[in-house]
Amino acid sequence: MQDGRTTLSKFLIDTLDRKPGPEVASGLSALLIDVAASIKTIAAALTRGALGAQHGSAHSVNTHGEEQKKLDLVTNDIFLQHCEWDGLLAGMVSEEMEHVYAIAEPYPRGEYLLAFDPLDGSSNIDINGVVGSIFSVLRRGCHQTGAPDDASFLRPGREQVAAGYAIYGPSTMLVLSVGNGTHGFTLERDVGNFVLTHSDIRIPDDSCEFAINVSNERFWEPPVRRYVQECKDGRTGCRAQDFNMRWIASMVAEVHRILMRGGVFMYPRDFKTPEMEGRLRLLYEASPMSFLVEQAGGLSITGRERILDVEPKALHQRVPVILGSRNEVARIQRYHSEYDRGEDKPFTSPLFKERSLFLPETEA
Ligand code: F6P
DSSP, X not given: OOOXXXXXXXXXXXXXXXXXXXXXXXXXXXXXXXXXXHHHHHHHHHHTGGGGTOOSEEEEEOTTSOEEEHHHXXXXXXXXXXXXXXXXXXXXXXXXXXXXXXXXXXXXXXXXXXXEEEEETGGGGGGTOOEEEEEEEEEOOTTOOSOOOHHHHOOOGGGOSEEEEEEESSSEEEEEESSSOOEEEEXXXXXXXXXXXXOSOOOOSOOSEEEOOGGGGGGBOHHHHHHHHHHHHGGGSTTXXXXXXXXXXXXXXXXXXXXXXXXXXXXXXXXXXXTOSOSEXXXXXXXXXXXXXXXXXXXXXXXXXXXXXXXXXXXXXXXXXXXXXXXXXXXXXXXXXXXXXXXXXXXXXXXXXXXXXXXXXXXX
């Protein structure tokens, strides 16, 4: 009997299993149900907070040299346990594992690859702040049957067949795309169902809200400094409007806010750690978030190129990320190209801060 609500299972069956045409994504909905089960288990563990005896440091570091929290490891294991047995995956990659986790005996190997960050924004755990999980699904070529290796995962984000995140806030939500828009499901805790509450999320094209860690300002490239300075100048500057700023230190929380009401999130290239291309990880942070943002009508770039077109070179590669409302991100991309062509000098002069002198009508 229908109760008028769409659960995650109903949504996946309707969207994937009953999809007309030859390209039926066999097994993908079952895999996503397993991912959702991981998320429910993580939500339950997080809700216990300090009572769960899982707070604090694990006294180890991950492949990026970052201190691992106990919950980083617990949540990583939850993903592995829920997803390794079902015969749908060939392997997994995560922020907490240096190498590919190939599915091995006694479990059968399937055709999908899962990359995930089990606990994004884990510095928020100790302050009982918002954290999340991020995941990305690729499908292997049918000729690839052996154990997956690094090369199996090094594919551009545009090839993802599904991507999503969980946000563990006052309510737990799963936000998902299988390539037909971005949809949000809220966890009905007492029943254990994810219920479709935010169908076909659309990011507004324009916004007056930006998110960036301003403590890094002195290390940014000029195009990012220019954009942020113009936002800070507000009504009296060349943008002729006031802007608002947010920083939650959790990419999931920032992207969720942008999906709900628009805005721009930036973790740009900077010179604080010149050996790193960016801060955020391509395969299990930037790529899946870019997929969700583009499916919701937004844009996601490194500053100079579309993130979904970046060809990965390493499992744990980092990239600069600038994503959100289409017109704002396009503006930042333009600032990068003007800078690269040496054309942005006049903008530094107060004389040229008038919209009418410089910017085309449509972009002013
Ligand atoms: O590692 C990823 C992450 O925690 C993101 O979720 C977040 O946006 C960022 O790092 C926070 O960085 P910072 O420590 O500079 O505030």
